[in-house]
Amino acid sequence: MVEHRNITSASRLSGEITVPGDKSISHRSIMLGSLAEGETLVRGFLHGEDNHATLDAFRAMGVRIEERADGALLIHGHGLHGLTEPEDVLDCGNSGTTMRLMTGLLSGQAFFSVLTGDQYLRRRPMKRVTAPLALMGARIQGRDGGERAPLAIQGGSLIGTDYHSPIASAQVKSALLLAGLYADGPTTVYEPHLSRDHSERMLSFFGADLRTFAGGVTIQPQPRLSGREVAVPGDISSAAFFLVAALITPGSELLIRNVGINPTRSGVIDILQAMGGRIEPLNCREVSGEPVADLLVRHSDLRGIEIGGDLVPRAIDEFPVVSVAAAVAEGVTVIRDARELRVKETDRIAAMVTELGKLGADLEAREDGMVIHGRETLSGGRVDSHGDHRIAMSMAIAGLRAAGEVRIDNTACTATSFPDFWERLEKVRHG
Numbered sequence: 001m002v003e004h005r006n007i008t009s010a011s012r013l014s015g016e017i018t019v020p021g022d023k024s025i026s027h028r029s030i031m032l033g034s035l036a037e038g039e040t041l042v043r044g045f046l047h048g049e050d051n052h053a054t055l056d057a058f059r060a061m062g063v064r065i066e067e068r069a070d071g072a073l074l075i076h077g078h079g080l081h082g083l084t085e086p087e088d089v090l091d092c093g094n095s096g097t098t099m100r101l102m103t104g105l106l107s108g109q110a111f112f113s114v115l116t117g118d119q120y121l122r123r124r125p126m127k128r129v130t131a132p133l134a135l136m137g138a139r140i141q142g143r144d145g146g147e148r149a150p151l152a153i154q155g156g157s158l159i160g161t162d163y164h165s166p167i168a169s170a171q172v173k174s175a176l177l178l179a180g181l182y183a184d185g186p187t188t189v190y191e192p193h194l195s196r197d198h199s200e201r202m203l204s205f206f207g208a209d210l211r212t213f214a215g216g217v218t219i220q221p222q223p224r225l226s227g228r229e230v231a232v233p234g235d236i237s238s239a240a241f242f243l244v245a246a247l248i249t250p251g252s253e254l255l256i257r258n259v260g261i262n263p264t265r266s267g268v269i270d271i272l273q274a275m276g277g278r279i280e281p282l283n284c285r286e287v288s289g290e291p292v293a294d295l296l297v298r299h300s301d302l303r304g305i306e307i308g309g310d311l312v313p314r315a316i317d318e319f320p321v322v323s324v325a326a327a328v329a330e331g332v333t334v335i336r337d338a339r340e341l342r343v344k345e346t347d348r349i350a351a352m353v354t355e356l357g358k359l360g361a362d363l364e365a366r367e368d369g370m371v372i373h374g375r376e377t378l379s380g381g382r383v384d385s386h387g388d389h390r391i392a393m394s395m396a397i398a399g400l401r402a403a404g405e406v407r408i409d410n411t412a413c414t415a416t417s418f419p420d421f422w423e424r425l426e427k428v429r430h431g
């Protein structure tokens, strides 16, 4: 496994590129495909480590999932009540989505299961799901009173509930919706800002009785879900690295094909356009209930802006690379309302302030965000990913604008969401 990478500045990026399938949609396709009746074919599935953790968990619960030569998955659904008790602990690896969504799903199964994860995931907060699930009658135990994994779940009957989530989190919302499939009455989740709605879209696509309204979503208990064909679009969170790379590298023009532009995910486009970025969505279409486009991006003179409010959940995973754009933009960028960044794979506010600071960027941490003073160029240096895929890839993009070589340590983590990131970057960069 490659543990470090060296990046030198690029003279420009050009050509066409695709990015791997959407991680969030890939997770959900395995979950719903396994719970559906009949077959589900998943095209464009992301073969990253996080999604493989979900895949392995469902195989361990008896679901037959075939991988075709083209990477597509054929899932032989077991129905809502067809999973079997896993003999061993289910390892969610680095994936918060796997652990939190599965905690909801397993709460409704008539068996016992244990979820664990890697050193980073075992540090992340879980009460945000275990507490509301307990209100539904779930029996879950974990370290620190249910706050940290491993989590032990004795599944059983659940009560429908109305839950007002204090945070805009698709993982919290989705955990409750999946539990709600098994409840004795409707389950409603309210959230302060709309988080990504892939669960709502895919549950409806598989035939669930679900109603969304301003501020929330209600799901009814289900007799059955039906297998479907799912085409997973390219992940906008992966495309974001190439958007910023082209925007900050003079002379660049890049076409990124087949990117999911679901409005609950496209905050990064809005942010970068507000900074003066020239990004044009072309050929907009809908695939398997999700909006998709090709993104044409050209080098632009970026300027600092203020970012907060409901834009934050719409770009939550893109702040590390947005901070790179801000570090070389003209003027000041202020990111607020983004406290959630502190409880991702690592504390992404602290990590970006430390690592970009090593390259001479001028940024300071705030409790709920960052203040970034842009400057013309960055310097070379040695930086670390903190074991976080998005930090590793963001620092690679920063390296494209550095005056000297940037060595990034601890880069194997990019396999979490973007296994061939380095090869795809090489393909479109020049100089």
Ligand SMILES: O=C(O)C1=C[C@@H](OP(=O)(O)O)[C@@H](O)[C@H](O)C1
Residues within 6 Å of the ligand: 023, 024, 025, 097, 168, 169, 170, 171, 172, 174, 195, 196, 316, 317, 340
């Ligand atoms: O539901 C999902 O697929 C995800 C939701 C987000 O997390 P939160 O729900 O914690 O905001 C996001 O950061 C994560 O990468 C994927």
Ligand SMILES: C=C(OP(=O)(O)O)C(=O)O
Residues within 6 Å of the ligand: 050, 094, 095, 096, 097, 098, 317, 344, 345, 390, 417
């Ligand atoms: C936060 C992320 O994922 P997860 O919560 O699933 O680990 C991410 O991919 O940036």
